[in-house]
Amino acid sequence: MRTEGPEGDTHIRAVDLRAVKRDAGEFGMLSYDPAFMNMASCRSAITFIDGDKGIVRYRGYPIEQLAKKATLLEVAYLLRHGELPDQPQYVTWVHDITYHTYVHENIRKFLEGFRYDAHPMSMLCSATAALSSFYPQARDSDDYFIARKLYPNVDFYTVLIYRSMAFPTDFFTVLFAVARVSGWMVQWEEMILDKEQKIARPRQIYIGEVERQYTDQLGEKFPPARKNSIRN
Secondary structure (H helix, E strand, C coil), X not given: XXXXXXXXXXXXXXXXXXXXXXXXXXCCCCCCCHHHCCCEEEEECCEEEEHHHCEEEECCEEHXXXXXXXXXXXXXXXXXXXXXXXXXXXXXXXXXXXXXXXXXXXXXXXXXXXXCCCCHHHHHHHHHHHHHHHCHHHHCCHHHHHHCCCCCCCXXXXXXXXXXXXXXXXHHHHHHHHCCHHHHHHHHHHHHHCCCCXXXXXXXXXXXXXXXXXXXXXXXXXXXXXXXXXXX
């Protein structure tokens, strides 16, 4: 059992339960926790939440202070970098965000293809997925996957079959997924019908800043756009 972080979160590693066995041949004890009601899935220094007390802090700053005094991009910088930006950092951040808000013209046409009564969330999910087809370099982050030994979920013998059928390599995981849609659907239905299940919201071990007060470090919260912020 360990206690860590400024809030004194006490926990044990769930994998340690595997040491509890009736005999050596068993897998070991499992923790059954529907919807992860008492599960901390990670350590995080970003957000502290205490729903019962109505407390939410970003990097230690109460969100009510950020909502009243900070801009959206100022908060985004804080979340990304851990500290509030000074003026030069903020100007560069605003420029970079502005420059990259432009998307391919075909994305606009893609959005026009939805039915007039399409649900906004369906449109958001679809458009976000579609962006990866316009920016393939963002999809192929090989170093990330290699360093963590994460590989596409296609078994060895299936790959040999697909290759012998002359399917392009990019199609492998798609074909693998299509064959499993029926299984995914029945598992989703099983989860929906299980009365013990609900939206999974696992907890965290908070290791970030203690509560601190917002101090404005910016002289200009809405800096003028640079010439190269606008693409021709």
